[in-house]
Amino acid sequence: MWILEEGQILPYLRSHYPVFDQSGPVDIQCIGALEGEEKPREPDEGGLINYIFRVSNGKQSVIVKQGRSASRKNDKIVLPIWRNRQEYETLRLRHAIVPQYTPETYYVDWENAIFLMEDVSDLAQVRKLLCSGVMLPRLAEQVGEFVAASTFYCSEFYLEADLFRRLSARFRNSDMRSIMEDWVFLRDAPYLTHNGNPVLKQLIDRDESIRVCCYELRHKFMTRGEALIHGDLHTSNVFADKERLKVIDMEYTFAGPLCYDIGYFAASLLTQYCTACFRPFPSEGARRTFLSYLLSSLLELYHSFVEHFTEFWREDAKPIYQRSGGFCEHLARGFLPDVLGFAAVPCFPQITTSLTPEFAQLDGKARGQAHELCLVLSRYLLLERERWDTMEDAVQAIGAVTQIYLDCLE
The missing domain is CATH 3.90.1200.10 (Aminoglycoside phosphotransferase (APH), C-terminal lobe)
Incomplete structure (x- = not known):
């Protein structure tokens, strides 16, 4: 399983989601604190479990979310990585029912428990x-x-x-x-x-x-x-x-x-x-x-x-x-x-x-x-x-x- 870290985000997107334009400057923000960090590098403290990155090139912005067996903030929480697949599937299902209230999903990687979805940070x-x-x-x-x-x-x-x-x-x-x-x-x-x-x-x-x-x-x-x-x-x-x-x-x-x-x-x-x-x-x-x-x-x-x-x-x-x-x-x-x-x-x-x-x-x-x-x-x-x-x-x-x-x- 590929453990996604900030330095690997752009190579990963080039390989798995090439429609994301990397010809110019790209900003990567970690949502929440990574292990060992006292404060998040991006002002969003939500979530105990997953590893989430916001990637933006000024015209496009996507959320990259990975589920791992170890929690992001507490190593006592051990969970199955297939939860990531279930979240992707239910997002797709609910987007079909109420697209006005559900973010769009763009890509899923079953093997590495990663999916890409719409960035809702304009809200x-x-x-x-x-x-x-x-x-x-x-x-x-x-x-x-x-x-x-x-x-x-x-x-x-x-x-x-x-x-x-x-x-x-x-x-x-x-x-x-x-x-x-x-x-x-x-x-x-x-x-x-x-x-x-x-x-x-x-x-x-x-x-x-x-x-x-x-x-x-x-x-x-x-x-x-x-x-x-x-x-x-x-x-x-x-x-x-x-x-x-x-x-x-x-x-x-x-x-x-x-x-x-x-x-x-x-x-x-x-x-x-x-x-x-x-x-x-x-x-x-x-x-x-x-x-x-x-x-x-x-x-x-x-x-x-x-x-x-x-x-x-x-x-x-x-x-x-x-x-x-x-x-x-x-x-x-x-x-x-x-x-x-x-x-x-x-x-x-x-x-x-x-x-x-x-x-x-x-x-x-x-x-x-x-x-x-x-x-x-x-x-x-x-x-x-x-x-x-x-x-x-x-x-x-x-x-x-x-x-x-x-x-x-x-």
């Missing part, structure tokens, strides 16, 4: 934008449409049963999904330093109600293979501006619950909301505006997903489901508890086992208060997820509980 990472207080008016609607389309058209509601079974088997992805099974639902990630909140970690670990609900949702995650899902859809894996959006990093894909991706993305918005309550803003009015935007985004995200999913069903569901009467509406009525549950559970490991950028930008007391609010809200959503009839009710409850918590701090 910005959504997590960084939100951490800076930037509001993206189309974010929630676009993510909802992406998830609705990429799940519906990779489900048995659209595909013939045999094809869906073969697709599910093709993307079984046991090694990658087990990371999520353990980290998201059990908060078990031995390769991560436990730099979370130790006091709240004890509270969460001892809370039987949280434990039971996490195991219940983990069981759904492991056994409910309803559609091909992204599997790691958080705000670092979405790039956008005020009009356009692209989703990347699809190596965790497998056949899972319909509502998992929407819930997981909602968790990113929820942690943004909790930290925005305590980080500096130009004024309290600006803070209130941003918090209102995040709550509205949670609402719009859910409705966009449900409405687009229903639209795709109406237009393209198999005849057997077109004749099913109100089954689509019946199915959609069950989405809300799963979305809320899958939004709540990923918040717990962000409190206990890892320091995500939202919380990392806070210091001392503010971080502790944001962690506390995140625990209060995520536990509330998790335990009460069956009680609300509408997403409006749930979002209103988030605002009300937040105000109670803030009043207690005064």
